[in-house]
Amino acid sequence: MNDCQLYLITPESLDPAAFAPRLAEALDAGPVAAVQLRLKNVPDDAIRHAVDVLQPIAHARNVAFILNDRPDLAVACGCDGAHVGMDDGDVATARRILGADLQLGVSCYDSRDMALRAGEAGADYVAFGAFFSSPSKETEVRADPALLTWWSSMIELPVVAIGGITPDNCGTLVRAGADFLSVISAVWSHPEGPGAGVRAMNTAIAAAEDA
Structure with missing residues (x-):
């Protein structure tokens, strides 16, 4: 089983100045990959x-900073990469925009075919989900561990699990082989x-890995 890491997603609406100390608090509390x-x-x-x-808060702590949806702005703003959904444009186009050095993640929901095609088009990681009901995002897709x-x-x-993940339910996903757990509300x-x-x-990730 691979070591599983935490991947934080910000709320969809925030005041950067007010959110900055909350982000610093989160990243100072323990390992976060991105x-x-x-x-x-x-x-x-x-x-x-x-x-x-x-972004400087993340970079000061050696945490990757990824921009959702917009590979063009990710490049323009000096981010570490971008994450796109299948309805956010062509994966190969996003790969070209980001170039060879920046990270590209792709949401693939519950589709093996989407994930395989994303990998062929140059994704650096794929994301599956939602695995559980989520207060942050309504989704009709429910993926199986x-x-x-x-x-x-x-x-x-690498594969990211997303959707309603909490300390109480994450163990199943860790043991199933997730490389990253993507969380919003739990943090x-x-x-x-x-x-x-x-x-x-x-703590929950470590417990699942030791089980």
């Missing part, structure tokens, strides 16, 4: 501003703050 800035329905200038404020096991046993490309909505959320997730 932060994905996922802003929806905001102008490009707002995205650029958020990157300017938040067996999909993670199939992928990790057949394909070397940002934790009643004791995002640092406590990161610690709780990492």
Whole structure:
């Protein structure tokens, strides 16, 4: 079983200045592999501003900073990569925009075919989900943990699990072979703050790996 790591996604709406200390608290609380800035329905200038404020916090802690949906802005803003869905444009085009050095992640929902095609088109990792109901994003897709096991046993490309993941339910996904667990509410909505959320997730990941 691979070591599983935490992959944080930001809320869809945030005030960068107010969110900055929350991000720092989360990243100071324990290992995090990446932060994905996922802003929806905001102008490009707002995205650029958020990157300017938040990316240095991640980079100061050696955490990758990934931009959702927009490989063009990821390049322009000096991000570490971009994450796209299958309805956000052609994967091969995103690969060309990002070049060889930046990371490209692709949401593949519950589709083996989508994931295989994404890998062939140059994705650096694929994401499956939702595995559980999520307060952050409504989705009709419900992926089976067996999909993670199939992928990790057949394909070397890293795989991310997403969708309603909490310390209480993540063990199944860790044991199934997820390389990364992508979380939103479990950290940002934790009643004791995002640092406590990161610690709780990492404790649960470690427990599942030791089981």
